[in-house]
Each structure stands twice: as C-alpha cells, then as structure tokens.
Amino acid sequence: MRFAAFLVAVFATSLVLALGASSQTIEAARFSALIASPSDVGAEAATSTSLSAGSNTIPSGGTAALTATIATRNFSSPPTGTVTFFLNGATQLGTAPVAGATNPKTFLVQATATFVTAPDQLPPGKDTITASYSGDASYASSTGSTIVTLSEEPGFNLAIVPSIVDISAPGAQGTAVVTVTALNGFNGTIQLGPSACSGLPLLSTCSFNASAIIGSGSASVTISTTAPSVSALRGRPSSFGRSTPLAIPLVLLSWTALLVLCLQPRRCRLAAALGLVTLSLLLTLAACGGSGTVLNPGTPVGSDPGAMITLSSGSASSSITFTVDVMQ
Secondary structure (H helix, E strand, C coil): HHHHHHHHHHHHHHHHHHCCCCHHHHHHHHHHHHCCCCCCCCCEECCCEEEEEEEEEECCCCCCCCEEEEEEECCCCCCCCEEEEEEECCEEEEEEEEEEEEECCCCCCCEEEEEECCCCCCCCCCEEEEEEEEECEEECCCCEEEEEEEEEECCEEEECCCCCCCCCCCCCCEEEEEEEEECCCCEEEECCCCCEEEECCCCCEEEEEECEEEEEEEEEEEEEEECCCCEEECCCCCCCCCCCCCCCHHHHHHHHHHHHHHHHHHHHHHHHHHHHHHHHHHHHHHHCCCCEEEEEEECCEEEEEEEEEEECCCHHHHHEEEEEHHHH
C-alpha cells in the first residue's frame, strides 16, 4: 500500500509538471487532498476570534475602524452569524454580520465582520473593545479584543461614500469619495497613493485623483480590477512550468505501463526505474522548449467587505473600511 501511495504521488507530481502547472495549481491539488479528510469537518467546530483596529490611537472625537476575523480549522463552509462589539466589556457598540471567505495561505475557511464606531462613541483614554462572535449550527462562539487609545492630539477622521463600491465585471473600475475631517486643530499634509489601500480583492489596485490632502478635504478613489485573459508562451522558457504537445500522452502511457508491471512484484523495481527515467525525460522536454499558454483568472467575482484605506500624517493616522462588490 505504501508503494502504491508513492506511485500515485509521483504520478500526480509528474503530471502537474508536464501540464506546466503553476504553484497555485499545486497548492490547489494539495487543498483537494486535504478536503477529502473527514476529520476536518464537524458540528460545533471550534473558532478563534481576533480583533484589530485600523489605528489603535485616534484623536478625541475620532472613529475606530474595527475588523473581527473568525478563524477555523475547517475546509468546509465558512462561519455565518454576527459579531457584537462591546466597550470595556459592558456597553454594546453595535452588531455586524460576518462575511465568509477562504484564507489564501492555508485554504482554511474563515469569516470577517467590520464595524466603524461613531464620533464621540469612545471615551478619552484607553478603551478595551471586545468582539463576540455568535456562533452558528456548525461553529462555536468565540471572542477577541483590542485596545484603542483616544488622545487630545491633533488628528482626523475618514469617511467613504458609497461604502460599497460596485464594479460591473472583472476588468472594470469602481469609484468612491474619501473625505478627511480635521480634529483638534489638525492641519497636516496627508499623502495619497496606492499603498493606502489594503484588503482589496485579488488582482486589483486603487488610485486617487489627488496626490495629497492638507487638513480637511476630499478625493476620489478608483478601484481597478483585472479581466480574465489567456496568453501564449513562445520561445525558450526561463523556468519549468511549461508543457509540450507530447507531455501528457507520454505521462499517461508510461505510468499505465508502470502500474501494470507492478502487478508482478519481481518486475516492480524495473518499473520504478523506468518511471524515473520517463520523469527525467519529461522534465527535459519541459525545460527545452515547446509552446503553451498562461491563464490569468482575473479578479474573482464576489463581495469583499475587508477593503480598507489607511491614511497618515506624522503621528496622526486614521482608517476606514469598505466593501468591494465585483459583479459578473
């Protein structure tokens, strides 16, 4: 059985190489194998909630942009439900629904909820804010907290209208207006640029119609997405990850023969040796030339509530969250 598993693993690897798959494809294959494990799915699965603020120090009268992330150890459906935000363990600030997603690094499902406090909702000094996830039929509840400090130093608030940026299709753009309101006599210069945006959907960027705002003011922000595309590769490739016209049939034929030979134990070593030789030949073919295509999937369709704009000037900083909705 161990040798059979080894054959399957080597066969899958060689086939991926022959197809010219990217690292994302290999990760997707790994994800598919992990999904098959029933131990990862269960009723009332444990969760862990973490809470972050766009800025942990805000001016008196400012707003705090809060993001709660509900992490799981599952590959199945993401958590549903709501997150309730509390001030210093007692005062309820508000409630927000969670939006399911998949962690791009681990492929584990998770969910996020965002909430922006109202001006003057937080008292001066250090405030402990707690996010309490409600749980659902499949996931247990959990809590997380963070500390936000309100100071009398000059600063500014951010607002964005609309709070949901609609984009008609991958490859299209959407716009919103970001407004800066000075607090406590703030009159600094706030630089605007693509690095101010975070949490945008994959293969998307942001740009502003102004380079800076002094004190109070407004600027338009444009969210640009990427359309799906297919491009041809020509000439000698710079690295592996290419396919040749004969690669796939060679893989299938050689490994079918290997498996047949392994039905007879005495010939299994010979079969394994032949398999290694075939794999070496395929890698040589992939490295030496041929033509292929590269598929760019473009920006995914869907609603992403985790987008954020963070602006700063000196020690003053403020963040605002918004949703990017890419339609099909």
